[in-house]
Amino acid sequence: AKNKxxxxxxxxxxxxxxxxxxxxxxxxxxxxxxxxxxxxxxxQPQIELxxxxxxxxxALIRWHSSDGMISxxxxxxxxxxxxxxxxxxxxxxxxxxxxxxxWQNILPGIRVAVNLSAISFRQVDFVNKVREVLEFxxxxxxxxxxxxxxxxxxxxxxxxxxxxxxxxxxxxHLAIDDFGTGYSSLSYLKRFPVDKLKIDKSFVMKLDxxxxxxxxxAAIISMAHAMGTKVLAEGVEEKxxxxxxxxxxxxxxxxxxxxxxxxxxxxxxxxxxxxx
Ligand code: C2E
Ligand code: CA
Ligand code: CA
Ligand code: CA
Numbered sequence: 001a002k003n004k005x006x007x008x009x010x011x012x013x014x015x016x017x018x019x020x021x022x023x024x025x026x027x028x029x030x031x032x033x034x035x036x037x038x039x040x041x042x043x044q045p046q047i048e049l050x051x052x053x054x055x056x057x058x059a060l061i062r063w064h065s066s067d068g069m070i071s072x073x074x075x076x077x078x079x080x081x082x083x084x085x086x087x088x089x090x091x092x093x094x095x096x097x098x099x100x101x102x103w104q105n106i107l108p109g110i111r112v113a114v115n116l117s118a119i120s121f122r123q124v125d126f127v128n129k130v131r132e133v134l135e136f137x138x139x140x141x142x143x144x145x146x147x148x149x150x151x152x153x154x155x156x157x158x159x160x161x162x163x164x165x166x167x168x169x170x171x172x173h174l175a176i177d178d179f180g181t182g183y184s185s186l187s188y189l190k191r192f193p194v195d196k197l198k199i200d201k202s203f204v205m206k207l208d209x210x211x212x213x214x215x216x217x218a219a220i221i222s223m224a225h226a227m228g229t230k231v232l233a234e235g236v237e238e239k240x241x242x243x244x245x246x247x248x249x250x251x252x253x254x255x256x257x258x259x260x261x262x263x264x265x266x267x268x269x270x271x272x273x274x275x276x
Contacts, residue, residue, distance in 0.1 A: 023078055026075060027078055027082050029067065033063060034087055038065055039088070041059045041099065043112075046232060046252050046254045047253055047258050058112075058254060063075055097139045097144060101139050111144070112144060113173075116146050121148055122159065130146075131170055147177040148160075148177060153192065164194070174196070175194065178198065178200045179197040179200055180220055197231050199221075204233045204235040204255070207240070214244070221249060232250070233252070233253045234255060236258065237257050239257060241255075
């Protein structure tokens with residue numbers, strides 16, 4: 001038993017070493033990635049369920065590294081730990097707004113949603129940065145939505161309230177991402193000027209297999225409506241899920257059932273096909 005304990009320990013130790021080595025390699029590659037232009041934004045359609053109309057696009061970052069495509073779930077946490085997240089957020093906001101500006105002539109009123117790391121959201125002068133990007137790209141604040149996770153807000157909700165109020169004054173839209181996975185109480189949320197709750201895909205994806213998830217989803221929709229907030233369901237993969245959500249008055253949806261995230265050029269082709 002003693003031996004077994006030791007070998008488990010050294011296995012753990014070597015896995016730990018390996019994962020530390022891997023993340024410092026990623027960090028190294030990440031530092032050069034912005035200069036080497038290795039990032040790209042993909043866009044995923046957001047659909048208004050009542051009408052089937054395209055109303056928005058969520059911008060999702062992709063990294064084409066020299067090691068191949070690396071998922072944001074892997075590199076965003078490293079970027080957050082190393083201070084690289086702020087320049088990445090700047091790049092994402094500028095690129096997404098430039099794209100939104102370009103689309104206004106072809107897809108009037110389309111809104112582009114950008115994911116915000118808790119760290120960038122709390123950076124000094126973040127609100128001014130958003131204002132500058134909007135001025136620079138000539139995008140109406142109404143066409144930009146910022147997605148902030150429930151956990152990012154609850155980490156310090158006093159400060160979050162202050163920042164969200166300034167962003168609201170600026171006129172951008174605010175959405176709470178991954179809703180349902182944190183521990184926020186709706187009475188706190190009521191104080192924030194949010195326009196939309198995004199129900200986390202972990203609930204939505206199992207809507208027809210898991211009664212609890214269906215009940216939670218239905219409850220989130222009715223509570224959000226009671227607070228005067230819209231709801232978007234993410235991770236809609238099946239028609240039955242779409243219908244469940246539509247029946248309960250969920251305003252918007254996003255997921256593989258409609259379309260996967262795609263490069264900007266493909267997004268336009270998709271819009272043309274859908275529109276015809
Ligand atoms: P998220 O914001 O919750 O984004 C939703 C994720 O679900 C995306 O993964 C999207 O591609 C995926 N997805 C969309 N529809 C479906 C579906 O029907 N089924 C399933 N199974 N998945 C679906 P992705 O693009 O890999 O992004 C992962 C996470 O990385 C995002 O989760 C977000 O937290 C983060 N992220 C992505 N882009 C950015 C960014 O520009 N900045 C920051 N700070 N974080 C980002
Ligand atoms: Ca998101
Ligand atoms: Ca608002
Ligand atoms: Ca999510």
